[in-house]
Amino acid sequence: MLFQAVISGLAIGSTYALTALGMVMIYKTSHVLNFAHGEKAMFTTFIAFSLLGAPHVPVWGAVLLALLSAVFIGFGVELLIIRPARKRGANEGTYVLIMLGFFLAIEGVAGWIWGTSVHRFPQIISDAPIRFGGLVISTDALVTLLITCLLMVVLYLFFQFTLTGMAMRAMSENLDGSLLMGIRANRIFLAAWGMACALGATAGLLVVNITYLYPGMMLPVLLKAMAGAILGGFDSYPGVLLGCLLLGLAESLIGLYISTELKVVFAFLMITVVLLVRPTGIMGSKNIHKV
Numbered sequence: 001m002l003f004q005a006v007i008s009g010l011a012i013g014s015t016y017a018l019t020a021l022g023m024v025m026i027y028k029t030s031h032v033l034n035f036a037h038g039e040k041a042m043f044t045t046f047i048a049f050s051l052l053g054a055p056h057v058p059v060w061g062a063v064l065l066a067l068l069s070a071v072f073i074g075f076g077v078e079l080l081i082i083r084p085a086r087k088r089g090a091n092e093g094t095y096v097l098i099m100l101g102f103f104l105a106i107e108g109v110a111g112w113i114w115g116t117s118v119h120r121f122p123q124i125i126s127d128a129p130i131r132f133g134g135l136v137i138s139t140d141a142l143v144t145l146l147i148t149c150l151l152m153v154v155l156y157l158f159f160q161f162t163l164t165g166m167a168m169r170a171m172s173e174n175l176d177g178s179l180l181m182g183i184r185a186n187r188i189f190l191a192a193w194g195m196a197c198a199l200g201a202t203a204g205l206l207v208v209n210i211t212y213l214y215p216g217m218m219l220p221v222l223l224k225a226m227a228g229a230i231l232g233g234f235d236s237y238p239g240v241l242l243g244c245l246l247l248g249l250a251e252s253l254i255g256l257y258i259s260t261e262l263k264v265v266f267a268f269l270m271i272t273v274v275l276l277v278r279p280t281g282i283m284g285s286k287n288i289h290k291v
Helices: 002-030 037-052 059-087 092-114 139-161 163-173 175-180 185-208 219-232 237-257 263-277
Strands: 129-132 135-138
Touching: 002 037, 002 059, 002 135, 002 139, 002 163, 002 185, 002 219, 002 237, 037 059, 037 092, 037 185, 037 219, 059 092, 059 185, 129 139, 135 139, 139 163, 139 185, 139 237, 163 175, 163 185, 175 185, 185 219, 219 237, 219 263, 237 263
Parallel strands: none
Antiparallel strands: 129 135
């Protein structure tokens, strides 16, 4: 039971991590706290749901088209909403209000198109257990972990060895200096939004495999993803991953040994204690401004 709870907790934490990494990527690159990130993931999951109802569309074809639609939704948000606001000198508070409005708009549109009732999403990943001797592991938890590990490797290679990835890192460290070096900021903003929305859509498709599809499905995931990111350090990609995995693990173990009703309370209490001791999170860095 303990081993199964650990794997389950890490799998849940992986969905938080994929959601949080998309938010952090946008924030570090363009300084926009994207509260609509989860709702965009929900919308693309509904797109996959509609595609699965079309004739001659296989499951993985619907998944790939949904991920592609997430990229274009990210492009559209950056081009049509964020970029005009940036040109008018919007600050971080303005972006927060814009994205909260967009959050409500997406949820309303999704409810208008697909309704507010709960839908059962077709099984993408089998939930049949895998047995190793006396150990039992659910297939969906194991696949979720493998997908997350693969995406983490891809992201690491992207940031370390591609021009776009290195430009994105440079802009997150020093935007003005990056512009002076000739980095085309608009292209990097566009790439960040597209990639972030694809990560969120991946999290949405993994979440709906173990739960139900409805317009508010990603809100609890978004809140816990933000909590995990703050726990690990919002300005550190490894910290975000660590914080989200720890949060998922804590929820699973508390649910197993104490109470399922207390697991969320304990998880957020753990975050509060960590932030009282280290406000920047486990792996976050202190921002020092020279005057």
